[in-house]
Amino acid sequence: MPLYLVNNDEIGVNDLPKERRALIMLFGGTGDLATRKLYPALFNLYKKGNLRDHFAVIGTARNKINDAEFQELVAKSVAKESDDKKLIANFASHFYYEAHDVTDVKHYSVLREKADELDKKYDLQGNRVFYISMAPNFFGTVAKNLKTQNLLTENGEFNRLVIEKPFGRDYESAKQLNDELSASFDENQIFRIDHYLGKEMIQNIEAIRFGNTIFEALWNNRYIDNIQITLAEDLGVEERAGYYDNSGALRDMVQNHIMQIVSLLAMEQPVAFKDVDIRSEKVKALRSLRVYDVVEASANFVRGQYGSDNSNKSYREEDGVPADSNTETFVAGKLLFDNYRWSGTPFYIRTGKKLAGKFTRVDVVFKKPLVDIFAFPQSGSTPLNDNVLTIFVEPNQGFSLRVNAKNNEQGFHTEPVDLEYMEDQKNTPQPYERLIHDVLKGDGTNFSSWPEVASAWKFVDQIRRVWDIQQPNFPNYIPGSMGPVAADELLARDHRQWVYKINR
Template sequence: MPKEITTLLTFFGGTGDLAKRKLYPSTYNLFKKGFLQEHFAIIGTARQELTTDEFRELVRTSIADFIEDQANAEEFISHFYYIQLDITDQAGYANMLSLNNELDAKYSLKGNRIFYMSVAPRFFGTVAKYLKSENLLTENGEFNRLMIEKPFGSSYDTAEALQNELSEAFDENQIYRIDHYLGKEMVQNIAAVRFGNPLFDAAWNKDYIENIQVTLSEVLGVEERAGYYDTAGALRDMIQNHTMQVIGWLAMEKPASFTDKEIRAAKNAAFNSLKIYNTPEEVAANFVRGQYGESADGSQKKYLDELDVPADSQNNTYVAGKLQFDMPRWEGVPFYIRSGKRLAAKSTRVDVVFKKGLNIFGEGVSLDNPVLSILIDPKGGIEFKINAKDITSSFATRTIDLDWQVSDEDKAVTPEPYERMIHDAMNGDGSNFADWNGVGTAWRFVDAIQAAWDAKKESFPNYVSGSMGPVAADELLAKDGNEWIFKG
């Protein structure tokens, strides 16, 4: 039986879409697996006027597809409570404190508390301040922890202001910044593949790797998100957070031990060595932006014709760029990244391109770069393309693929990212959460790029919906004698 976790978990934004789709099913899975047993309680809070019974019915509906034993589900639901709260009203927190203390006594929760903010980011600092000033943070428990959703700011300055607000109430080791990509099974496989195999562990450096590529491509357009997306773009929406966090696992030094403290230290050593492009010339040489136009057959409209998109929008729906790390391990090794909407295929993947090495086979025999590919979405897997002998009468070579894919059976029992994130926070494991140094570095990096782009008008659209992005993205790699591994 798994070790039981004792905690009071409070969801701010407890009637919202994320809570209903992800958070309650995730906590129910933790209950079914035995991580939550008797000594836990869950509070949902929002401005909506609901009774606890009505709230429990909302929870019952949200977990309906995951129920295998109704009695088991009802036991889980009985641990849920609701309190109506305007999170900007300081006086309302007294009622929450009263309920917290009541549940602490009823379920013997030992003062352990986790506060999950599924609310608009502008309220993060307000809630943190009142949690401290109104004495909801306990001094007698093992932990008080804060879980927050992205986006963490919209620039370095706003992120730093938010960090300062949170730091008034919580220490850095109490703050768990969620990036659900870090909860994905195949992202977590990066560490297993890299550090668990001496072949890759020894070769994970400039001596053997020619370049590393990270692709996060989407086939969908902006859909109904223009209100947010037109102020963010692919750079802020996908590069600053998801892409940079994946890069952290790829570029980091080997940690002294596989603990959250050592993992974060190793990642930060890499983030701190990231070259920031501070001039327009550096940005132009290393980054490409794009905005989708119509599809070739005219069935998909261009970004500028989407609902609520300004007709003169300079927003980027595609970004490709080259990252460079000023550290001995990666001297001269480019990290290529790209993310965009309305591309040819949906795929999140890492391609590690190894050097060809010395060809001893003579003229007429060619070797390709071995490539290790970690496939994250939509179907997980690992591929290793290597050189092997071709079936011919004379000696020749060909590439073959060593291929493994996550089975349907494995997929069925793989924890969803939010389940894993909540479980890790309950255990105090920050390995798969973003820390302030990494977030701050990512913001400084993208702010410099955005500033250069804001100062120069681009001719949009510059790629066809259904393609793999602007031609300039291919040219970016071609300048270095490289090409994208994934063609779409």
């Protein structure tokens, strides 16, 4: 039996991962995302054997460089992934470059000729992935020209379009963009990347929920008091000020990342673990999300903007930010579902910049026993703590379950104990590696469908409309905190508190 070397280990041909044949055409091939994330992701798939001899990449951008210079750029971008220079050189040899203006129809004929040439050279069997890593205003233009200039093949197994966020800035712009894409590609051919859906513990939500009776039996409003989702960043806007000031935390984080996490936590159990069934249940959950009126939106959502301290500039002092900007850098909110499973159980969300740390976590707070038999006055015992299931998404990956147990002191006293599991991250695939592999497989499970995007925008748009007619009192939180005091008050009104909190 033939033997192959994969990560310096000899394995038989029958043990190799399934090879994916495809031409990948990357618009924005010299950009920051491509060099930091996409090329290392492709290289890791190459090392593992998911990509081998039968793949090619055409990078396009306005830059005037040749194939050799492009291959050098690719090799440099993956250098930290391996010490094997020959392996890197072999990988980079599959990359080709074409200077391209996406608005010039004539340029697409050059791309078509190059794509047909590489299809024959690498025996790609007509399979094509078109990855647009550019500003969203070019998505529709590229998709239209790919169709009209005959870059989509009819003799292959697939043509797939991959696009990065943001997918619109409100429902109307998102619908217009989707209509433009749908004129050239079917919905099952469009892969809207949200890199949070490639994270290990986000994908683990389904395993934890549907793979364990101990949780799924209790995953409802009868046993869960509330669910909290926190996406915290300790940095400011850095070099993204131009984009961020036109977006803000609501559009940048809530509409996509947070709403996707919410839908995974709230959805019903799918008929089968397949992309169509999972997406269907996520859509049902989002459609049952209560869209607030003006009064409800004002009461249930909080915004913030970071100020300055001794070592940090305020948001309004950042380069590229107007001195009177009212763009929010923090959002906290209370979400309610009008369905049988979740009626009366709030989902609390928060995200922001210049917070106490960089981390993402989900805290599922279970209801306390109806009767606390340990807390009668004569017992002298402290009240029971909440049972909390915490899913640590980043930087650490794992989960813990907080339960009440007797301590070893004299008498009978309870205290919280954490049952914890943390993953070894050394061999965990990075999000883009997972997601690109899913694109090559044609698995849409971890991508946003149009109905999900539409439902999320309809909810977020209402919050945005209310905020646009109100004058905020900014700045209202200091760097290193967990946001404005109003975010704590949001839960305090419901006689609750954030599971993760710091002393002010």
